[in-house]
Amino acid sequence: xxxxxxxxxxxxxxxxxxxxxxxxxxxxxxxxxxxxxxxxxxxxxxxxxxxxxxxxxxxxxxxxxxxxxxxxxxxxxxxxxxxxxxxxxxxxxxxxxxxxxxxxxxxxxxxxxxxxxxxxxxxxxxxxxxxxxxxxxxxxxxxxxxxxxxxxxxxxxxxxxxxxxxxxxxxxxxxxxxxxxxxxxxxxxxxxxxxxxxxxxxxxxxxxxxxxxxxxxxxxxxxxxxxxxxxxxxxxxxxxxxxxxxxxxxxxxxxxxxxxxxxxxxxxxxxxxxxxxxxxxxxxxxxxxxxxxxxxxxxxxxxxxxxxxxxxxxxxxxx
Amino acid sequence: xxxxxxxxxxxxxxxxxxxxxxxxxxxxxxxxxxxxxxxxxxxxxxxxxxxxxxxxxxxxxxxxxxxxxxxxxxxxxxxxxxxxxxxxxxxxxxxxxxxxxxxxxxxxxxxxxxxxxxxxxxxxxxxxxxxxxxxxxxxxxxxxxxxxxxxxxxxxxxxxxxxxxxxxxxxxxxxxxxxxxxxxxxxxxxxxxxxxxxxxxxxxxxxxxxxxxxxxxxxxxxxxxxxxxxxxxxxxxxxxxxxxxxxxxxxxxxxxxxxxxxxxxxxxxxxxxxxxxxxxxxxxxxxxxxxxxxxxxxxxxxxxxxxxxxxxxxxxxxx
Numbered sequence: 001x002x003x004x005x006x007x008x009x010x011x012x013x014x015x016x017x018x019x020x021x022x023x024x025x026x027x028x029x030x031x032x033x034x035x036x037x038x039x040x041x042x043x044x045x046x047x048x049x050x051x052x053x054x055x056x057x058x059x060x061x062x063x064x065x066x067x068x069x070x071x072x073x074x075x076x077x078x079x080x081x082x083x084x085x086x087x088x089x090x091x092x093x094x095x096x097x098x099x100x101x102x103x104x105x106x107x108x109x110x111x112x113x114x115x116x117x118x119x120x121x122x123x124x125x126x127x128x129x130x131x132x133x134x135x136x137x138x139x140x141x142x143x144x145x146x147x148x149x150x151x152x153x154x155x156x157x158x159x160x161x162x163x164x165x166x167x168x169x170x171x172x173x174x175x176x177x178x179x180x181x182x183x184x185x186x187x188x189x190x191x192x193x194x195x196x197x198x199x200x201x202x203x204x205x206x207x208x209x210x211x212x213x214x215x216x217x218x219x220x221x222x223x224x225x226x227x228x229x230x231x232x233x234x235x236x237x238x239x240x241x242x243x244x245x246x247x248x249x250x251x252x253x254x255x256x257x258x259x260x261x262x263x264x265x266x267x268x269x270x271x272x273x274x275x276x277x278x279x280x281x282x283x284x285x286x287x288x289x290x291x292x293x294x295x296x297x298x299x300x301x302x303x304x305x306x307x308x309x310x311x312x313x314x315x316x317x318x319x
Numbered sequence: 320x321x322x323x324x325x326x327x328x329x330x331x332x333x334x335x336x337x338x339x340x341x342x343x344x345x346x347x348x349x350x351x352x353x354x355x356x357x358x359x360x361x362x363x364x365x366x367x368x369x370x371x372x373x374x375x376x377x378x379x380x381x382x383x384x385x386x387x388x389x390x391x392x393x394x395x396x397x398x399x400x401x402x403x404x405x406x407x408x409x410x411x412x413x414x415x416x417x418x419x420x421x422x423x424x425x426x427x428x429x430x431x432x433x434x435x436x437x438x439x440x441x442x443x444x445x446x447x448x449x450x451x452x453x454x455x456x457x458x459x460x461x462x463x464x465x466x467x468x469x470x471x472x473x474x475x476x477x478x479x480x481x482x483x484x485x486x487x488x489x490x491x492x493x494x495x496x497x498x499x500x501x502x503x504x505x506x507x508x509x510x511x512x513x514x515x516x517x518x519x520x521x522x523x524x525x526x527x528x529x530x531x532x533x534x535x536x537x538x539x540x541x542x543x544x545x546x547x548x549x550x551x552x553x554x555x556x557x558x559x560x561x562x563x564x565x566x567x568x569x570x571x572x573x574x575x576x577x578x579x580x581x582x583x584x585x586x587x588x589x590x591x592x593x594x595x596x597x598x599x600x601x602x603x604x605x606x607x608x609x610x611x612x613x614x615x616x617x618x619x620x621x622x623x624x625x626x627x628x629x630x631x632x633x634x635x636x637x638x
Contacts, residue, residue: 015361
């Protein structure tokens with residue numbers, strides 16, 4: 001099952017020529033989950049994977065830079081006569097946000113369901129769950145953990161034969177958890193294998209809850225709005241420094257750390273270098289970069305730069 | 320005095336990978352006038368001339384694709400601690416729009432003045448005037464004409480000497496309109512020279528008012544949302560076809576026609592070809608293209624493609 005994270009907007013607060021406002025797309029098999037929807041997100045989607053008819057949208061918090069792409073995207077869905085329901089999840093206050101936006105959005109052609117999530121509330125999906133967790137950004141704010149269900153262990157056909165099971169349908173029964181002729185599944189199945197875990201924080205100071213939730217995650221996408229030289233400002237505004245995010249990633253034992261919410265006041269390289277002093281496997285994705293997370297036995301997560309397979313050019317051919 | 324029009328967003332209704340939502344920047348000397356502010360405009364500015372502290376913003380009408388970039392841009396001005404006043408002009412209903420947007424925009428650090436313009440109302444500026452005119456888009460909607468004041472004729476020093484005027488300060492007096500020793504200015508000055516005229520329609524069906532206002536304009540920026548094959552749809556929605564816009568440009572005797580509000584359903588080439596059948600000097604600018612309008616005696620307006628001097632790349636260098 002393919003799993004990746006596509007970075008559609010990696011700037012914080014204000015966009016820059018190179019970075020759009022926050023939006024991150026998690027893709028697992030055929031599922032598409034958009035986390036946050038800053039101004040310009042619909043176009044960032046069009047410029048990469050296309051404006052898919054997202055069914056689920058997760059909002060981390062209601063600061064303007066994370067939500068101002070909503071009205072335009074819903075407008076465009078409407079222009080396309082969308083009929084499919086859209087469910088928007090977010091922390092307490094989501095309904096109030098839509099009360100404010102609705103007059104701006106106007107009429108839409110499809111039902112929108114709003115779900116205010118409580119911290120630690122979980123959504124069951126086919127093969128994984130989405131766990132909302134409380135972050136520390138000075139108001140209602142949620143991070144989201146995407147946690148795959150454990151996978152069954154590997155079936156050992158040799159062992160099954162030794163125990164007298166005949167190859168064929170009985171092998172299948174054992175693998176589905178049934179006991180066959182006195183042979184129990186655990187006798188022929190290897191240990192349960194862990195699923196993958198991706199955690200996306202939204203805006204937050206480094207906090208215990210993120211550290212707990214991100215424990216041994218394959219990928220932690222954490223904000224890094226400031227450098228350590230601006231640590232006081234980070235504390236005041238409920239944001240993280242690159243060093244703070246990296247220390248958390250190290251304490252949580254994550255496999256890879258991806259930093260976002262990058263301020264134009266720093267070069268991406270500064271953010272990365274500061275983080276790398278505390279945690280080795282850190283990347284600072286640019287817009288349209290993506291991180292593939294293979295099954296753990298197939299290798300570690302890897303960053304695929306958009307510059308290696310760029311989105312469509314912004315300048316159309318002459319004609 | 321330099322005069323140009325920079326196309327920041329040339330799409331209509333929805334953006335496309337290559338075209339942003341409506342925003343057009345008219346620049347004359349040090350003046351910067353932004354017409355409309357679709358979603359993503361702040362970033363289109365950053366990617367071209369920079370996010371200048373615009374002092375005047377002109378809205379043509381209140382459809383979402385023309386205004387949803389406002390909250391984010393005002394937010395960014397606020398993050399930059401802007402103090403300078405911003406004046407927003409628009410048709411009747413501008414105040415109501417801001418009543419809707421204000422809770423979304425939140426606190427700003429600078430005063431915003433809203434001015435609802437009546438059709439045919441004019442704003443005097445240093446060296447030109449901005450004339451609002453009513454368009455035909457099924458609701459309050461204004462186009463804007465930028466009309467330079469006529470320039471004095473060329474001074475004829477030979478003729479002045481023949482009439483007995485001594486070269487020196489008296490030459491200056493005559494050029495400023497004073498009578499010197501019985502010699503009247505009109506005896507030594509050539510005919511008054513016309514200023515330049517640029518007309519931007521916003522969304523509209525072709526209408527008499529545009530034709531009148533655009534009479535002999537150097538540049539008419541007209542919408543062309545549809546091709547003639549969709550003429551009925553254009554009529555129903557208060558939009559223009561490429562052929563309709565071109566016929567109007569021909570009837571108004573404009574020098575150059577630039578078509579915008581381009582739908583992704585057509586290739587830019589189709590729009591241009593249909594228009595060219597009715598009017599020769601038509602261009603379909605792409606985002607970041609600009610049209611320079613030199614003084615009439617120095618030549619006709621010309622389109623400068625962004626592909627010849629592209630904006631900053633969207634992918635930052637590795638590092």
